[in-house]
Amino acid sequence: MQENYLAKWLSGELSEQELAEFKKSAEYASYQKLREVSGNLKAPEFDVDQALTQLKEERIGNAPKVIALNPFKKFLRVAAVIAVLLAGSYFYVNTLDESVTTQFAERSEVVLPDNSEIVLNAGSRISYSEKNWNQERNVTLTGEAFFKVAKGKKFTVSTEQGTIAVLGTQFNVENREGFFEVTCFEGLVSVSFNGNETKLPAGTSFVAIDGKVMDSSPPNTTQPTWVNNESSFERIPLGYVLDELERQFNIEVNTENVDKNLLFTGTFSNTDLKMALKSISTPSRMNYKIEGDNVLFYAEKTP
Amino acid sequence: MNNVCEEQVFSSIFKANSKTVFNYIYYKFGNEEKAHDAVQEAFVKLWENCAKVMPEKAKSYLYTVANNLYLNVIKAEKVRLKYAKPTLDISNESPEFLLEEKEYQQKLDNALSSLPENQRTTFLLNRIDGKKYAEIAEMEGVSVKAIEKRMHLALKALREKIDGI
Numbered sequence: 215m216q217e218n219y220l221a222k223w224l225s226g227e228l229s230e231q232e233l234a235e236f237k238k239s240a241e242y243a244s245y246q247k248l249r250e251v252s253g254n255l256k257a258p259e260f261d262v263d264q265a266l267t268q269l270k271e272e273r274i275g276n277a278p279k280v281i282a283l284n285p286f287k288k289f290l291r292v293a294a295v296i297a298v299l300l301a302g303s304y305f306y307v308n309t310l311d312e313s314v315t316t317q318f319a320e321r322s323e324v325v326l327p328d329n330s331e332i333v334l335n336a337g338s339r340i341s342y343s344e345k346n347w348n349q350e351r352n353v354t355l356t357g358e359a360f361f362k363v364a365k366g367k368k369f370t371v372s373t374e375q376g377t378i379a380v381l382g383t384q385f386n387v388e389n390r391e392g393f394f395e396v397t398c399f400e401g402l403v404s405v406s407f408n409g410n411e412t413k414l415p416a417g418t419s420f421v422a423i424d425g426k427v428m429d430s431s432p433p434n435t436t437q438p439t440w441v442n443n444e445s446s447f448e449r450i451p452l453g454y455v456l457d458e459l460e461r462q463f464n465i466e467v468n469t470e471n472v473d474k475n476l477l478f479t480g481t482f483s484n485t486d487l488k489m490a491l492k493s494i495s496t497p498s499r500m501n502y503k504i505e506g507d508n509v510l511f512y513a514e515k516t517p
Numbered sequence: 518m519n520n521v522c523e524e525q526v527f528s529s530i531f532k533a534n535s536k537t538v539f540n541y542i543y544y545k546f547g548n549e550e551k552a553h554d555a556v557q558e559a560f561v562k563l564w565e566n567c568a569k570v571m572p573e574k575a576k577s578y579l580y581t582v583a584n585n586l587y588l589n590v591i592k593a594e595k596v597r598l599k600y601a602k603p604t605l606d607i608s609n610e611s612p613e614f615l616l617e618e619k620e621y622q623q624k625l626d627n628a629l630s631s632l633p634e635n636q637r638t639t640f641l642l643n644r645i646d647g648k649k650y651a652e653i654a655e656m657e658g659v660s661v662k663a664i665e666k667r668m669h670l671a672l673k674a675l676r677e678k679i680d681g682i
Binding site for chain 2: 262
């Protein structure tokens with residue numbers, strides 16, 4: 215007799231021979247009876263329609279709403295994140311200061327919200343807060359710039375070396391490494407340098423080199439010369455003159471056997487490199503060589 | 518029209534399977550109330566996951582969910598099966614015969630209650646619901662051969678209980 219023959223018998227899968235053999239067995243009658251009676255068994259009543267109605271009313275009745283809300287919730291979540299990001303970046307951008315930067319051999323003019331004008335010389339940077347401009351007229355400067363300030367509240371120029379406060383005037387500020395110069399062309403400028411305040415009336419300058427205040431001669435122009443494409447110097451150490459030359463022409467200047475502390479008085483052109491080199495080398499008794507973007511100054515051989 | 522989320526599809530799945538899910542749980546645990554709950558729970562689960570369950574997989578999904586839901590809950594409870602008594606077609610039988618029949622059914626009920634859950638479920642799904650072994654195998658997630666084994670053992674155990682061996 216094959217494996218699980220009782221199961222096979224019940225499902226009518228026994229072969230005729232096996233069935234005949236099974237019928238002869240003593241238990242057959244009992245199994246036959248079991249099959250008959252169990253075939254009449256019934257499970258408890260189950261009302262399908264009622265159960266379905268109950269399911270829909272009690273449980274699923276609310277479910278579709280939940281399902282329908284889900285994508286909306288997701289959308290809301292995304293929308294909320296975007297809104298937060300937008301609001302955040304809006305406030306962030308608003309608090310950011312406006313800034314203007316010039317590279318070497320480049321100049322830029324900036325008009326401030328109150329129509330004050332700033333002319334940026336080469337290799338300089340200014341920044342100011344456009345949002346707070348009405349409360350506080352404050353410009354941060356590195357490098358050199360010429361200011362034409364419209365009349366109004368106090369206007370301040372902050373630099374690493376000193377602070378300049380004015381009401382309405384025209385002045386030039388040069389704030390280079392170790393070199394600080396303020397020249398007033400119109401009105402009155404107040405310069406605070408190392409805690410000392412100096413009033414500069416029109417037509418005067420304030421110069422500090424390496425933290426030391428130097429004597430300076432008054433300007434004889436109404437604008438800084440660089441605005442007219444010339445760089446003028448009045449007893450300025452040669453090193454700073456060469457630095458300015460580098461900025462105006464975007465070149466690299468090297469020296470050989472040259473005393474950079476020698477005071478230089480003169481003017482060089484910001485547009486013509488050969489003229490400028492001559493303007494510097496001749497009074498300083500130097501020679502120069504040009505190799506691409508490199509200029510080498512070397513001492514003239516003394517005869 | 519092949520999405521369980523569609524109400525018509527869902528309703529037709531319910532009509533086709535709820536009775537068997539009910540019986541399936543009832544055979545396992547012998548508790549009518551729990552079987553009703555199982556049907557509700559299983560179909561709510563199916564509805565909640567209607568987007569993930571393919572209509573052709575809905576049936577086995579239901580049995581798995583129903584089984585899982587009540588497997589641990591009722592495991593420890595004592596099984597008490599009470600089947601609606603088979604109504605005899607022939608009522609002009611002798612009182613002796615009727616008494617005998619009644620006694621036999623009593624014995625059968627007791628024997629069924631003492632069967633292991635998986636054998637009882639297999640036996641009753643076949644005898645009451647007329648499920649083929651292959652169908653039961655699919656519901657239980659086992660092989661047809663395993664179902665045949667359960668059936669064989671169930672028949673053997675029932676006869677021994679009833680005949681008092």
